[in-house]
Amino acid sequence: MLWLGIAILAVAVLIILILPSLLHRQQDAPPRQDFDTAVYKDQLAEVDRDVGRGLISESEAATARLEIQRRLLSVADVGTPHGGTGGRGRSIAIPAVSLAAFAAAVVMYLNLGSPDAVDFPYASRIDLVEMADRMAAIDDAVATLEARLQSNPDDPEGWMMLGRTYLTMERYVDAQQAFLKLYDITGDILIKAEYAEALILESDAQVTPEALSIFQEVLNVEPLDPKSRFYFGVAAAQQGNLDGALQIWTDLLHLSPTDAPWVSIVRQQVQRAADEAGVDVSTLKPTEMAAKLAVTSGIPSADIQPDGMSTPAAPGPSQEDIENAQQMTDDEQAEMIRSMVQRLADRLATDPNDPEGWLRLAQAYEVLGETEKAEEARRRATETTP
């Protein structure tokens, strides 16, 4: 279709350019001086008109006439050679140049234009129509769900679905309300993490202190919750603490099953942060704490490298320990953690100048629910921090 249009344009333009030269071939234009003469004659007439109107006096008119007549004489002197008609080479110049212009335009257009592109009038955009259809379908579904929950509010799955849908529709405040409602019904602490995520999305992905304290609350109960850990890392990164963020995410990966859906996203995040901080990802090791947690939870960890496991930095449980741990009962597991924590505590008692150790210990106590000991350890960490 485009080429049909181009052909029509070309024919029209070539007719305009070439036809006049074919029609007016041998006609002579009047010589140059006739054009000047026409103007000067009119100037003379103008002087007469001005005299007639009394605009200028007769003596002024006389000098003006004299001047114009002098110009008329000088025009006659100049005389231009008459226009030539030339030979055949010259007469084919106009069609040749016109066709060359068209050919050059086609070549340049093929280089610069998009001959295959069609127009995309907004009203007939199929992609937009489909998008609008999808949006309308979602709106309908949401309306139905809202109505159902209105009459039957005791439907945790319904609230969850509504909350998630609101999130995808970027209706974050509505999503927060839905998650709060869901938390009221179920009392499931993980719902609070969903709520906190909606808070973050509402504030342009900034992890707010409010959200952070909720994640802390969640982790106290569910130390493995990936969402909370992930946003802890984001918060650290947003405060400029890239190393801290990397450590948190490394731990998260270590605490995640290899096939967990978030693993690839976290890996990308780690890669990006590591690039920015100038850190080699292969040097990243989970903390001792995370390593122990992974063992006790029996997680086949994802870790940084897609293949293989990294070795924990701190002296951690051996392969044997892990295998044992996997076969242990809950009580036995708790006992094992306690003994590991005790080992750390004993080491710190003899070598107290290790703030990071104290911090790990504090986190461990927090995980075990021993708040007082955790606070004590945290205090020691602060004291020993240089």
Place this chain on the structure above:
Amino acid sequence: MIAELGIAELGIAELGHFALILAMFVAAAQVILPLVGAARNYEPWMAFGRPAAVAQFLLLAFAFGSLTYSFVVSDFSLAVVYQNSHTDKPLLYKITGVWANHEGSMLLWILILSMFGAAVAFFGANLPPTLRARVLGIQSLIAIGFYLFIIFTSNPFDRIVPPPANGAGMNPLLQDMGLALHPPMLYLGYVGFSIAFSFAIAALLEGRVDAAWGRWVRPWTLAAWAFLTGGIALGSWWAYYELGWGGWWFWDPVENASFMPWLAGTALLHSATMVEKRDTMKGWTIFLAIVTFSLSLLGTFLVRSGVLTSVHAFATDPARGVFILILLIVVTGGSLVLFAMRGPAMRNTGVFQPVSREGALLVNNLIMTTAAAAVLLGTLYPLFLDALDGGKVSVGPPYFNTVFIPLMLPMIAAMAVGPMLGWKRADLGAAMKRLWLAFILTIVTAIAVWAVASDGPVLAMVGMAMAVWLGVSILVELTERIRLFREPFASSLNRLVRTPRASWGMTLGHLGLAIAVAGMAGAGGWKQEAIQTMAPGDSVEVGGYTFTFEGATEGRGPNYYLTQGAFAVTREGEPVVTLYPENRRYPVRSMPTTEAAIHTMFTGDLYAVIGDPEGTDGAYVTRIYWNPLVVWMWAGSVIMAAAAGVSLSDRRFRVGVPRRRKAPAPAAAVKA
């Protein structure tokens, strides 16, 4: 769905792109054949200029039309449409959006350039074939520079794949009728001077500039000058009502960019008269034509390169800026070199005494070019300093007012006398004697202004006095010309009716300036303003008027939210008007605009602006202005532009085409 609308498959935008490219090659043909033809005196090649100019214009009109179509149907696969439009925009602003952006406005620029070329082809039958061929060739040569610029650095037909879902919207400040018309009008002026330039270069190539040339070039200069005057007035009017600061001229570099060609163009307009009437000042006139168009190009460069926002903006897109800079250097430098080579050969046959009409026109030329140079210096100096890392300086109104006003006062003083003087030699004393009435009225005005507004600035008083001096002297000249009171009234009326249109043009043009000067003096000197927080019920008195704030309401327009305030204005207890200023917020660009409420009266404008809310009790920041006589300025500008139109319609510009004849007969000319 696309298949249903067959038009979509055609690819209108692509066809427009092709038309643009083809137009460039037609332009190239229009340079080569007519210029070579004129040099070798080969008629068919010279004649080719006319159809080529028409074809070029039609192709560009098609390209511009297809871009307009893409804007109207919101085809976001074009980058320029995506960046500057939005489906929520009213249709009118979708259309004006075509040139409210860099790429589209450059396409408009070149469309107008080709339109003038086509106009020469169409109306230029009375031009000698060689001159016409050269004018069209040069005009097309300028165009090629701009074609290359558009196609390679600012192509409006560039695509985005895949097309985004919606556009980024249009700067809300530009969604306005005044600004929609301002660029086309301004471009008609800027680009119109390209014809005067082409005539100048053609004359240099031709080796002859004579009185006839002066007559041929003058209508084009008049038309360009009229459009430029209108364009500048529109721009200043827009700044006045849209920016919400009650001001109408800020000596902003963008304003200066359009003002410099106006000053040089005004000089050109007057010096071309001397070439036509007296066959003198030919070299100077050619020079002015080159300078005027160069200043137009400079204005385009300043506005389009981003140099003005900062030298660093220039660095971010160097291709565009450097391109126009090179074009500017080639056009200006090349034409000045040609001028230096050919200019000295031009002999001025007409002689005149210093005190004469020619002398007065020279005073005009001298002052106008000095003023243009002063504005050029003030506009470019900060740019040079910044570019050389000399730090940021701001050359603002104090500089321009200090330099410009002292230049304009003697010019207006001389303007009153000039039309009284005859050609060749005149008696200055006699002319001054005839202006006794104007002189007395000027003194009376000065004293009256002093008595009424003794606390106002002296400049306002001087300005009013000068306006009266000019206005009265024009009327004196007119009454003398028609011998009013000296001959029977019917005879005078007869003379008035039969006055040539060109004389009317001069009288009206100068009168328009007198009115505009009065407006500038009044609005510049006696403007009053009050900026304050007003709660509903609060009143403020400005310029003898009491503005009572009656509160504000929220609402929404087609693509914006608005706050509308209401001010009841009274004078000595009598209600005058209620003003409804608005504050609009456009969500797509998250940008606010102020819509000042203006009540225009003969004596001045009441002007109210509503700003941001202050506190919770319905109070707002408000700005109230009293702008005395400000509308006179635009009325004067409109009269000036219209006067050029009247002058343009003078019968001497419709001299017919000489009849074809078998053999040249120079003797016939001598006898005539």
